[in-house]
Amino acid sequence: MQIRIDNSSNRPVYQQIIDQVKRDIALGRLIKDDKLPTVRELAAQLAINPNTIAKAYRQMEGEGIIVTRPGAGAFVANLDSSLSRVVRKKLLSDVLERIAVEAYHMQIDRQTLLELFNNAAEKFNVPPRKG
């Protein structure tokens, strides 16, 4: 678990932590039952307030990404989204549309955008077929 905070980013610190944990899971670097650093550990390591870490963990717990057990620590959970499939697709669809608009304004053609998309999709364990 190597997390890096970019203080010059607009993205809130707690969100950066979530991003990177989720990314590590998607990359297969973290798997089910792996233990995350303790709140205090990570806080010390990154030199940020423990509450900020706790907030990130709490949110991931809410999303079902991790499981926290007081007295034991935080652990990677099973992949299991409780959101309905319709909602999940809608969420992704909205962001993808916004990206398409951005690409247009940035004058990035569809071919190039598709390449970027494929690079991104292959990098992570987005399974080729349902499952």
Place this chain on the structure above:
Amino acid sequence: MQIRIDNSSNRPVYQQIIDQVKRDIALGRLIKDDKLPTVRELAAQLAINPNTIAKAYRQMEGEGIIVTRPGAGAFVANLDSSLSRVVRKKLLSDVLERIAVEAYHMQIDRQTLLELFNNAAEKFNVPPRKG
């Protein structure tokens, strides 16, 4: 120019305005030199604080999306990204990676994600070849 504000969205109002102007441009509904409503007009129409509209316009002007001619109003500008191609691709790439990670956690398979992507890309004028 029909702009609709979704109050139940987390997206800031000024950002929603930008989104929709950019979207209309990408859809071809707005083209170069088209006149945007005045700040006052739009504020009245949407029942929104004029400062919010002004902020949206100011930001779009900064991005080179529109040009404001004092005394005349705001007009759609030429497509002309000030950023280098490398930077633009990096920006898109980052967001696409984040989407791929989200898709993984939402258990959306690559096939489905690709469909969503294609739907989004086709909807807008992301030119098939460098444009």
Place this chain on the structure above:
Amino acid sequence: MQIRIDNSSNRPVYQQIIDQVKRDIALGRLIKDDKLPTVRELAAQLAINPNTIAKAYRQMEGEGIIVTRPGAGAFVANLDSSLSRVVRKKLLSDVLERIAVEAYHMQIDRQTLLELFNNAAEKFNVPPRKG
């Protein structure tokens, strides 16, 4: 909006706030687009820290119960659970089973339990038929 905190309760303060807002919505005392008290208002009224109120609001926002707009306030949202129906039923089912076990140990017979259940269900707008 009259919220009362029971300091002698084990239930966390932020949770008590959520309970009561959700209850008021279910009772029809609060309806879509109604404005909740501001974080600072409620904090002053209840003599508790604003962060605690903010936490309650943030969680309700996450559950889709309310919508918060910085600069505007917090508002009751549309009824619209994003959880899959299977998950929702499982969640309720688990709690109901735990209650049945409790009822057994408390020597409350099924007839009485059913009465208590009906009282509770009628009190709130649990719709008689899907919808």
Place this chain on the structure above:
Amino acid sequence: MQIRIDNSSNRPVYQQIIDQVKRDIALGRLIKDDKLPTVRELAAQLAINPNTIAKAYRQMEGEGIIVTRPGAGAFVANLDSSLSRVVRKKLLSDVLERIAVEAYHMQIDRQTLLELFNNAAEKFNVPPRKG
């Protein structure tokens, strides 16, 4: 006595133990004077800190669910709630109301909720008539 700990549950371990003992009693799998495993045994079997088991037993003894006879072990006690009937009904009523509120927000109709309730009630020995 087969107890299973779900580490991916938020429910504290000691509470899960209590839940399952009470459940087994309600199901008739454990009856008066049955001997529970010793703290040491159960701790070894579940690979859990003995203090956690001890805490569960201590609490059940406090609730009158079991009796511990020093040197002999822990045994299932008689059903005998120390609380007044009014208090017991109030306790159940409160939880049932909270469930009704949840059901409302989850858009589970009363018909479905009633089915879930009946399933739960039938599963356990909630006696049809005062028992």
Place this chain on the structure above:
DNA sequence: GTGGTCTAGACCACC
């Protein structure tokens, strides 16, 4: 020692 809750108080984006 672990995470969870709460307080107190600062600064920022949004309207």
Place this chain on the structure above:
DNA sequence: GTGGTCTAGACCACA
């Protein structure tokens, strides 16, 4: 003035 983020530090339940 609104909610959101972050810091600093206390206390508690859980293991």
